[in-house]
Amino acid sequence: MLKSFLSLFADTPAPALSASDAEFAIAVLLVRLARADGTYGTQEQARIDRVIAARGGLSPWEAAELRARAEEAESAAPDTVRFTRVIKDGIPYEDRIQVIEALWDVAFADHSRDAEEDALIRLTASLLGINDRDSALARQRVEAGRA
Structure with missing residues (x-):
């Protein structure tokens, strides 16, 4: 799956995207975000597992396995654009707002x-085409849910 996902970014005609491609790209972005501050601890890993399990209807074991594959892909990926493109092409705007909420959820995990x-x-948010207002509201919803 990882190999086929990374092949989406080769200079060949793009294959049709599946929902699992978008969910994998979301998992990679969650890992990238958790690593952005230079620390990547068990709290963030557990939060990523919960988020991707809830999004995909996965068991805790399946979510941890997906996160492990996402960690590998994130380490090898030079930029964020390739993942946001898959998400933007694969899911509607309202669901992309939920991606921003998931990112805030992971950001607040520690x-x-x-x-x-x-x-x-x-x-x-910008690469996903989410406007500033919707992004701010997503953050506020996550913050309110944590209070």
């Missing part, structure tokens, strides 16, 4: 808000 994470979420 109970701190870092400039690197904020910047990556702003970049991701």
Whole structure:
């Protein structure tokens, strides 16, 4: 699956995207965000597992396996654009807002808000075509749910 996913970015005609491609790209972005501040701990890993399990209806074991594959892909990927493109092409706007909520959820997992994470979420929202208002509302919903 990882090999086929990464082949989406080769200079060949793009194959049709599946929902699993978009979900994998989301998992990679969640890992990238969790690593953005230079620390990647068990709290963030557990939060990523919960988010991707809930999104995909996966068992905890399946979610951890998907996260492990996403960690590998994130380490090998030079940029964020390739993943946001898959998401933007694969899911509707309203669901992309939920991706921003998932990113904020992971960003708050370690109970701190870092400039690197904020910047990556702003970049991701822009690349996903999410306007500033909807992005801010997504963050506020996540913050309100954590109170």
